[in-house]
Amino acid sequence: MGMKVGIIGCGSITKFRHAPEYRANPHVDEIVFFDRNLQRAKELAQQFGGRSVETIEELFNDPTIVAVSDCSSNEAHHINTAQALLHGKHVLCEKPLAISVKHAEEILKAQAASGKKLMVDHNQRFTKAHQKAKEIIDKKELGEVLTFKSSFGHQGPESWGVDKSNATWFFKKERSHSGVAGDLGIHKIDLIHFLLDDEIEDVHAFYAALDKVDENGKPIEVCDNVVCALKTKKGRLGTASFSWTYYGSEDNSTTIYCQKGILKIYHHPEHQLIVETKDGAVIKYELEPIQTNENQTSSGVIDAFIDCIIHDKEPSVTGQQALASLKVIEKILGENGI
Template sequence: MGINVGIIGCGSIAKNRHAPEYGANPYVNEIVFYDRNPERAEALAKQFNGRAAYSLEDLLEDPSVEAISVCSSNENHEKDTVSALLSGKHVLCEKPLSLEVDEARNMIRTRDETGKKLMIAHNQRFTKAHKEAKEIISSGKLGKVLTFRTTFGHGGPESWGINKTNSTWFFKKNRSGLGVAGDLGVHKIDLIHYLLDDQITDVSSFMGALHKKDESDKPIEVCDNIVCSLKTRKGIIGTGSFSWTYYGEEDNSTILYCEKGILKIYHDPDYQLELVSHAGEKIRYEIEGIQTNENQSASGVIDAFLESLQHDEHVPVTGEDGLLSLQVILAIIKAAETNTVVEVD
């Protein structure tokens, strides 16, 4: 016996990730699409053999819909998630959880009050290479992690977004809010928390709108590059670089420097994991290619969400996880704006 699911927001993340993965899961009977632009909802409904809802109220009041994916732009995450939870729906919310800590806490509070599930779509936890890396770290075969560096960059969201122009909402302060930090940086912050079983507590950073222009050929209102220094509760230190100006090739790599060697993740195009021993011996793992904007494959997020519903289990990425990553991102932005070291709230 399956369920019907709804999707709020019919942009690229819904079209390329949520809808096809719901459609491929045998637990899902039908997908109901809503977008402020009804033509987008109709197009996805046709493509994925679902149906369109012509108002948010119609979707949320539909008793056949048990779960909702919130794929709207960042400024609507809190509103849409809270509305869905209060309507009795379980929610899978895209990252970042919200734009402000108070909003995120309200989402978590509403989850607790309604008893519904809330999962955050931090998909990097679900790649095979990252899961294997976590097992290697947890096993202790490399000893303690001492330092790390992580990066996530590509040519920018204007080539990924639904309208394929510089008018993309990602470039708007009132909609994106956090720029590349909220788009790409939040992925890597959550990944570091996951891999290290730790939390980032102190940050410093530099950021800028170095190259991107909006539809009026003016510098965008949010950062297109951030480079930051990070310290965790356990005392591990590292760097993060997040960019919308990695032109020509995407970089989604993380390298962990440990007591007994080095673990490289998505650093080599052919080997998704590379373990370098203290003596320089290399063990290479050919596991899978990581998702890129040009190479979309099943993320595992939707399947994990649906499995938690089907078996009434805890979701693997909680609202609290999303809040922790958001707090770090906000601290990174504050550090850049104030030119200070910032303690994560």
């Protein structure tokens, strides 16, 4: 017997990731779409052989819908995800979990009260190169991790969003809140936490709107670039850069420096993981290309979410882990950032 799932919000993330991955999952037999713009929901229902509903309440009140993806914009997550949980649905929430730590804590309260599963879509954990890198780090094959650097940047959300326009909600303070920090940065913060089995606790950062303008030609209200220095609880030091103004190919690279060598992740198009040891050996792994906005491969997130429901397992990315990453984003942006 297949499972029925709902999706809240029918933008690009639903069209390119959630809907096709649910459709490909053998345990899912129907997708129910909701968007405040009914036409969008209808179009995706048609494209993916599901159905649309006119109100979010219809989705919440349908007892046959077991699980929900919350793909609404950032400022609505704490409302939609909390409501879905309290209506007895398992929820996969897009990142960032919420626009503030305070709102994220409301979601975690709802999750505890509901007893349902909450997973957050920090999809970088699932790539083969990151999984392999974690295995090498966990086994201490190169000794302890000392330092790291990571970047995530592309040409900006206006080239990805559903409308292909600089009127995108990502540029609006009241909807996006954290700009590139919450869009791209939070992925890398989560990845560092995951790879190093550690947590960033101290942050020094600069952020700015350097180049992006809105539909009126004015500088955007949120940051389009962040550069930061980071220190973890275990004392590792690192740097990170997040950008919407890398006007060339996307950069999703990370380097981990250990006592006996280094790991280079997503620096090379064919060799997604390169290990260079202190004594001069170079090991190149060909694993899989990472998803980019131009190259949509299956992220593995939906399969992991469905699997944790069916087998009653802890989700691969928990609400607590997502909250830990959000706390770092709040530190990066300081008092006036969020």
